[in-house]
Amino acid sequence: MFRLQGSKTLAVDLTGDAVKAKNGSMVAYDGQMTFKKMSGGGEGIRGMVTRRLTGEQMTMMEVKGQGTCYFADRASEINLVSLHGDKLYVEASNLLATDAGLRTGTTFTGLRGGTSGNGLFTTTVEGTGQAAIMSDGSAVVLRVTRQYPLVVDPGAYIAHQGSLQQHFQSGVNFRTLMGEGSGESFQIRFEGDGLVYVQPSERNTVGGDV
Amino acid sequence: MPFREINSKMVEATVVPGQKMYSQRGAMLAYRGDVSFTPNIQGGQGGLASMIGRRVANEATPLMTVEGSGTVMFGHGGHHIQVIGLSGDTLYVEADRLLAFDGTLQQGTMFMGSQGGVMGMVRGQVTGQGLFTTTLKGHGAVAVMAHGGVVELPITPGRPVHVDPQAYVAHHGDVRNKLSTALGWRDMVGRGSGEAFQLELSGNGAVYVQASEEKL
Numbered sequence: 001m002f003r004l005q006g007s008k009t010l011a012v013d014l015t016g017d018a019v020k021a022k023n024g025s026m027v028a029y030d031g032q033m034t035f036k037k038m039s040g041g042g043e044g045i046r047g048m049v050t051r052r053l054t055g056e057q058m059t060m061m062e063v064k065g066q067g068t069c070y071f072a073d074r075a076s077e078i079n080l081v082s083l084h085g086d087k088l089y090v091e092a093s094n095l096l097a098t099d100a101g102l103r104t105g106t107t108f109t110g111l112r113g114g115t116s117g118n119g120l121f122t123t124t125v126e127g128t129g130q131a132a133i134m135s136d137g138s139a140v141v142l143r144v145t146r147q148y149p150l151v152v153d154p155g156a157y158i159a160h161q162g163s164l165q166q167h168f169q170s171g172v173n174f175r176t177l178m179g180e181g182s183g184e185s186f187q188i189r190f191e192g193d194g195l196v197y198v199q200p201s202e203r204n205t206v207g208g209d210v
Numbered sequence: 211m212p213f214r215e216i217n218s219k220m221v222e223a224t225v226v227p228g229q230k231m232y233s234q235r236g237a238m239l240a241y242r243g244d245v246s247f248t249p250n251i252q253g254g255q256g257g258l259a260s261m262i263g264r265r266v267a268n269e270a271t272p273l274m275t276v277e278g279s280g281t282v283m284f285g286h287g288g289h290h291i292q293v294i295g296l297s298g299d300t301l302y303v304e305a306d307r308l309l310a311f312d313g314t315l316q317q318g319t320m321f322m323g324s325q326g327g328v329m330g331m332v333r334g335q336v337t338g339q340g341l342f343t344t345t346l347k348g349h350g351a352v353a354v355m356a357h358g359g360v361v362e363l364p365i366t367p368g369r370p371v372h373v374d375p376q377a378y379v380a381h382h383g384d385v386r387n388k389l390s391t392a393l394g395w396r397d398m399v400g401r402g403s404g405e406a407f408q409l410e411l412s413g414n415g416a417v418y419v420q421a422s423e424e425k426l
Binding site for chain 2: 005006007008009024026027028030031035060070073
């Protein structure tokens with residue numbers, strides 16, 4: 001029921017059911033809709049406290065009704081992700097909308113977060129249904145298999161799904177210390193089986209400066 | 211249709227002798243042929259009265275007249291451009307979103323209060339669009355700017371469309387618009403969903419919505 005209208009607008013057809021979306025991201029709708037902010041992202045008291053503590057803040061609203069609702073946010077490109085019981089890891093700021101049936105939560109990402117400018121925690125989306133994630137420029141989906149691990153620039157990473165282990169690797173050498181770095185001193189390495197979403201643009205990161 | 215879309219951010223217009231075209235000042239990117247650009251102090255058509263009207267209404271954007279024979283390319287600020295064809299109906303658009311339009315179209319200024327009364331005036335204040343808007347009427351084409359891509363949503367009787375005021379670009383046809391509020395106690399205590407104000411458009415026509423909540 002999620003479909004793209006152009007590459008930057010998400011249209012969701014609702015027939016009395018609900019959808020979770022980023023606060024304030026509705027641009028238009030027809031039919032009857034109600035918008036309600038979900039305190040703490042709808043994860044209960046525990047989820048709310050976790051989000052406050054981890055800084056992985058996410059304000060979501062619940063949209064319910066009959067008709068078609070259109071979502072967009074700052075002209076970002078939108079990518080649809082289908083989940084079949086697996087887990088999607090995405091930055092809270094890159095998550096636009098999810099099916100109401102999907103559970104969201106927070107998880108610790110380790111050292112990676114610090115250099116990617118994302119913080120030490122990330123948001124997880126779990127269950128069966130669809131989610132819409134945003135990227136700056138249209139994202140590419142890269143498949144990771146056991147034989148072929150993938151290395152990604154932390155600033156260009158937006159999301160991943162499947163059973164992947166991530167390691168943080170640095171290529172800091174004496175040239176970097178001399179101020180002659182290539183700007184690619186920090187990378188995230190994905191191993192296992194799954195998909196990684198990469199955007200054709202880099203956030204400002206600590207890693208990108210050295 | 212005098213406008214040809216080169217890509218999503220540039221349009222090419224054909225100018226023929228004896229046919230004027232108006233465009234936002236400084237929006238020309240390149241031209242071929244013998245074309246002259248004259249700044250238009252009056253900011254559009256009509257006489258002195260229209261000019262004063264626009265100044266008072268704060269709907270005066272610096273426009274220029276494009277005349278001659280050749281082709282002109284327009285673009286501005288990397289914004290997306292949507293070409294809207296008019297066949298006798300009226301387009302309502304904010305003056306600063308206008309990139310270029312045919313000289314055959316009749317330009318006017320409309321008071322928001324005349325549509326929806328007091329609520330129409332409140333609407334202008336809430337959306338930051340002011341109390342007036344520009345209208346274009348007749349047969350011809352208009353190039354309108356928007357941040358991000360534009361989606362055209364049809365409005366049919368009995369099926370009103372609700373639009374986020376910040377994402378609203380323009381509308382045409384026989385459409386009534388009214389500000390609807392969904393203010394609840396949650397908004398009062400700062401727990402709103404960010405969708406407290408909506409424009410309700412009903413009637414017969416189409417509304418253009420941009421994929422962003424940013425103004426130009």
